[in-house]
Amino acid sequence: MKQFVPQRVRxxxxxxxxxxxxxxxxxxxxxxxxxxxxxxxxxxxxxISSGFRILxxxxxxxxxxxxxxxxxxxxxxxxxxxxxxxxxxxxxIFGGKKxxxxxxxxxxxxxxxxxxxxxxxxxxxxxxxxAGVFGIIESIDQEKGKVTIxxxxxxxxxxxxxxxxxxxxxxxxxxxxxxxxxxxxSPKSEGHILLSGSLIYKNAISESISCGVNGxxxxxxxxxxxxxxxxxxxxxxxxxxxxxxxxxVVTEGFGSIPMGLDIDDxxxxxxxRFVSIDGNNxxxxxxxxxxxxxxxxxxxxxxxxxxxxxxxxINKITELQPGAYVRVVGNSYAGEQGKVLAIDESLTLxxxxxxxxxxxxxxxxxxxxxxxxxxxxxxxx
Amino acid sequence: xxxxxxxxxxxxxxxxxxxxxxxxxxKPAPQAVQVENYLANKILxxxxxPMTEEDMKIxxxxxxxxxxxNGPKNTNPANALLRDNTLLNLTLRKILIPERFxxxxxxxxxxxxxxxxxxLLTRRKEDKFQDLWTIVTVGDMDEIVGSVILPQFSSRNxxxxxxxxxxxxxxxxxALMVVPCGKDRCEVGYKIKNGQVLGKAESxxxxxxxxxxxxxxxxxx
Numbered sequence: 001m002k003q004f005v006p007q008r009v010r011x012x013x014x015x016x017x018x019x020x021x022x023x024x025x026x027x028x029x030x031x032x033x034x035x036x037x038x039x040x041x042x043x044x045x046x047x048i049s050s051g052f053r054i055l056x057x058x059x060x061x062x063x064x065x066x067x068x069x070x071x072x073x074x075x076x077x078x079x080x081x082x083x084x085x086x087x088x089x090x091x092x093i094f095g096g097k098k099x100x101x102x103x104x105x106x107x108x109x110x111x112x113x114x115x116x117x118x119x120x121x122x123x124x125x126x127x128x129x130x131a132g133v134f135g136i137i138e139s140i141d142q143e144k145g146k147v148t149i150x151x152x153x154x155x156x157x158x159x160x161x162x163x164x165x166x167x168x169x170x171x172x173x174x175x176x177x178x179x180x181x182x183x184x185x186s187p188k189s190e191g192h193i194l195l196s197g198s199l200i201y202k203n204a205i206s207e208s209i210s211c212g213v214n215g216x217x218x219x220x221x222x223x224x225x226x227x228x229x230x231x232x233x234x235x236x237x238x239x240x241x242x243x244x245x246x247x248x249v250v251t252e253g254f255g256s257i258p259m260g261l262d263i264d265d266x267x268x269x270x271x272x273r274f275v276s277i278d279g280n281n282x283x284x285x286x287x288x289x290x291x292x293x294x295x296x297x298x299x300x301x302x303x304x305x306x307x308x309x310x311x312x313x314i315n316k317i318t319e320l321q322p323g324a325y326v327r328v329v330g331n332s333y334a335g336e337q338g339k340v341l342a343i344d345e346s347l348t349l350x351x352x353x354x355x356x357x358x359x360x361x362x363x364x365x366x367x368x369x370x371x372x373x374x375x376x377x378x379x380x381x
Numbered sequence: 382x383x384x385x386x387x388x389x390x391x392x393x394x395x396x397x398x399x400x401x402x403x404x405x406x407x408k409p410a411p412q413a414v415q416v417e418n419y420l421a422n423k424i425l426x427x428x429x430x431p432m433t434e435e436d437m438k439i440x441x442x443x444x445x446x447x448x449x450x451n452g453p454k455n456t457n458p459a460n461a462l463l464r465d466n467t468l469l470n471l472t473l474r475k476i477l478i479p480e481r482f483x484x485x486x487x488x489x490x491x492x493x494x495x496x497x498x499x500x501l502l503t504r505r506k507e508d509k510f511q512d513l514w515t516i517v518t519v520g521d522m523d524e525i526v527g528s529v530i531l532p533q534f535s536s537r538n539x540x541x542x543x544x545x546x547x548x549x550x551x552x553x554x555x556a557l558m559v560v561p562c563g564k565d566r567c568e569v570g571y572k573i574k575n576g577q578v579l580g581k582a583e584s585x586x587x588x589x590x591x592x593x594x595x596x597x598x599x600x601x602x
Contacts, residue, residue: 006428159425222414223421227396234396234424253425255418330429331419331436352437353488354430374429 003343003357005326007318007377010251010262012155016300018138019153019276019287020165023145024048024127031147033140036294037131039274039287043147044129051122053104054210055187058116060100061089065116074108079123081105086118103187103211132167132274133287134294150300152293156251156263156284158217160236162229163247163279168193168214170275172268176219176259182207189213193275195267198335199256200248201225208246215247215277217267217284219259219335226254247279257335260327261364262378318377326361330374338363343372387427388440388485389447395424398446406442406498416442430485441486441495448499469500474513476500476529480520489526489593490559497529497598512578515589516596527562527593530569534576534601541578544570545595556599562590569595 023029027046037043057072058065071087074080080102091097106120135151171192173184178197185194185207194208196218202225208216227234229244251263259267266286276285320326320343328336338361347355348369356371389395400417404410419439423429431437453466468477476496486492493516501514514529532541532552539554545562552558554575567590572583579586588595 220418223417224414226421234421236425254421255415329422329426330432331422332432334422350430350432351434352431353434353491354437354485355487356430371430371432374432376426 001345001357003320003359003372004317005320005372005375005377007316007379008157009379010157010260010327011266012157014152014288014293014296015155016150016297017153017155017285019133019135019149019151019285021129021132021147021149021167022165023129025145027127027129027145029140029142029145029147031131031137031140033137035137036135036298037137037149038134038291039130039132039289041131042128043131043137044145046127046129046145048122048125048127052109053106053120053122053212055086055100055103055118055120056116057087057100057111057118061087061098062095063089063116066113068116068118069111069113072108072111076108076111078108079106080108080120101187103190132276134289134291135287135297150297152288152296154266154286154288156249156266156286158249158251158282158284159253160226161247161249161277161279161282162226162242162244163215163277164241164243165276165278166193166214166247167274167276170195170267170270170273172271173197176261176264179256180204180218185211185213187211193217193277195271198252198258202228205229205246205248209244213246215249215279217249217251217259217277219250219252220255220257221248221250223254226250241280243280247277249277249279249282249284252335253329255334260335260337262325262337316379318379320359320372320375320377325378326359326375327378328361328368328370328374329376330371332374333368333370336361336363336368337378338368340375341367386481387423387429388444388482389423389427391479392447392451394450395420395443395447397450398443402449403439403442403446406445407438411439437486441491444486444495445499448496449502452500468496473515474510475515475517477517477519478526480518480524483518490596493527493529493593493596494557494598497531497596501529501531510579513586513588516591516593524591525565525589526591527595528567528588528590529596529598530571530578530588531598532571532573532576532578534573534599536575537601539573539575539599541574541576541597541599542572543595543597550597552597552599554599554601556597558597558599559594560597561594562588563592563594564590566590567595 023046025046025048029044031043057068071089073085084102086102087100089098105123109121110119133151135149138150139148168191172195174197179199180196181201182203190212193215198219200218270286324340341360344358348358358369359372512531516527518524534554541552543550545560567588570585
C-alpha cells in the first residue's frame with residue numbers, strides 16, 4: 001500500500017535571489033543600478049541617530065547592585081568609546097576577575113543603585129553599509145535607503161519565525177544540541193546573526209536585543225516565548241508580521257529540538273560570514289562568498305522572483321519510498337533525520353493504542369521505527 | 382495544497398487553550414512548558430500521532446479542552462436549531478462524535494469520556510433530561526453506539542444499583558463504569574442512594590446500546 005508524507009524543501013543550494021540591503025538610518029546610497037559589487041564595497045552611508053543602551057553591570061560583574069559604583073572605571077557624565085574598559089572587578093577567593101567593555105560609543109548617563117543598571121546615551125555615528133555579497137545592483141530606493149542586489153545564495157527555510165529582514169555576520173554560539181541562555185550572549189555579538197542550538201531561552205533573546213544582536217537561528221524555542229514575540233497567537237503560516245527588534249528563525253519546532261543536520265552542517269560553513277534572515281518569512285539567505293558566482297549572476301538575465309515564500313512550492317505531499325531522506329516531526333524522536341530503510345506492509349499496534357504503518361529509519365546514531373504519519377520527506381534542491 | 386489530516390483538523394482555535402486547564406487532566410501533572418510545547422507542535426504538525434501512552438493522554442486532554450472551547454455557547458433555546466453546536470444536540474440529547482476521530486483515538490470509551498468531560502461537565506443540572514445522553518458516531522453512516530447516564534449524586538456516600546438485562550452493577554460516587562450492552566435497546570433499572578437520575582431515585586428505562594454500551598459517570602461535578 002502506498003504511503004504519503006508531506007515533503008518540504010529545507011535547503012535550496014546556489015539559487016539566484018534578491019538580497020535587500022538597507023541603511024540603518026537616514027543617509028545616501030552611493031551605487032547605481034546594474035553596477036557590480038563585491039562584499040567589501042560600501043554601497044551607502046547613514047547616520048545612526050542617538051538612542052540609549054541599558055547595561056546591567058551588577059549582572060555582568062556578578063556583584064550586588066549597590067556595589068557597582070565601586071568598580072566603574074569611568075565617571076558618570078564622561079564619554080566612552082566602543083572597546084574601552086567601562087568597569088572592572090578584580091578576582092578573589094570567591095570568583096574570577098570580570099571586565100565590562102563599552103559596547104558602543106556613548107555618554108555614561110545614569111547608574112541605578114537599586115538595579116545595578118547603567119544607562120548609556122549612544123552618540124550619533126556614521127555607519128557604512130557594505131554590499132556583503134557578490135552581485136549586481138538591481139534597484140535602489142533612495143527614500144527608504146534600500147538597495148536590492150541580485151546575487152547567488154543558498155536559502156534555508158525554517159519552520160516559523162518572527163522579525164523583519166536583517167543581516168549580519170553569522171556567529172556560532174555552540175553545538176546543535178546546546179541549550180542557549182543569556183550567558184552565551186555578549187556585547188561582542190552586536191550586529192551579528194547568532195546560530196543557537198536546540199533551544200534558546202527567553203533571557204537569551206532579551207539579552208540579545210539589549211546587546212544589539214540582529215538575529216537568531218535556533219532549532220527550537222519555547223511556545224510561550226514565541227507566542228510573546230508573535231502577537232499572542234500560534235498560527236502557521238503566520239497571518240501578521242511581527243518585529244520585536246530582533247529577527248528569529250526556528251528550524252525545527254517547539255521545545256528543545258537539535259537543529260537538523262542538513263541545516264546545521266550548511267550553516268557551519270558560513271561561520272563568520274555574511275548572512276541575512278527574514279523571520280516573518282522564515283528564510284535564511286547565505287550569499288555565495290566566491291567571486292566565481294558572478295558568472296552565473298551575470299548570465300541570469302531574468303532571475304526568478306524569490307521574494308516571499310511560495311508555500312505551494314515548498315510544501316507538497318509525496319509518496320514515501322525506501323531511500324528517501326526524512327525528518328521525524330512527531331513527539332517521539334522529534335527532529336531526528338535519516339534514510340528510510342523499509343516501510344512495513346502491515347499495521348503495528350503502538351503503546352498509545354493506535355495502529356499505524358511504521359517505517360524503519362537509519363539515522364547517524366541508530367535505527368528507529370516511526371509511524372509514517374510522523375515523518376516529513378526532505379527535498380533537496 | 383494537499384493536506385494530511387489529524388485529530389484536531391476540525392478546530393482552528395487550539396492555540397487558545399489554557400495550558401493550566403490542560404494540565405488538570407493529566408496525572409502526574411507534567412511541567413507547563415512541556416505541555417505547551419507539545420500543543421504548539423501539534424498545531425505546527427497536525428497530522429502526527431502519539432506513539433506512547435503518555436502522549437495519547439496529552440492528546441485526549443487537548444481534545445477535552447478544545448471541545449470545551451467549542452462546546453455550545455448559546456443556552457437560549459429560542460435562538461437555536463441544534464442549539465448552536467455540531468458536537469452536541471441539546472434538543473435530542475445526543476453527543477455527536479465524528480467517526481474519523483476513531484482513527485486517532487480508537488478506544489471508544491476514552492473518546493466518549495473525553496466528549497463527556499469536554500461538553501457536559503458544566504451542564505445545567507436543573508434540566509433533569511440532561512442526565513441521559515445517546516452517543517452517536519457521525520460520518521457517512523451515523524451509528525448509535527450507546528448511552529451515557531450522568532447520575533446526580535448529592536453526597537460522597539452516594540451509590541447506584543444499575544440493573545442491565547438482569548445483571549446488577551454498583552456505581553459509587555466518583556466512579557466511572559462502562560456496562561456492556563450490545564443490543565439496540567437495553568432495559569435498565571436503577572435505584573440510587575443519595576442521588577437521582579431524571580429526578581427520581583428509582584425507576585426503569587429503555588436506553589440505546591451498541592458498541593460502547595452504557596457509560597455511567599458518577600463523578601460529583
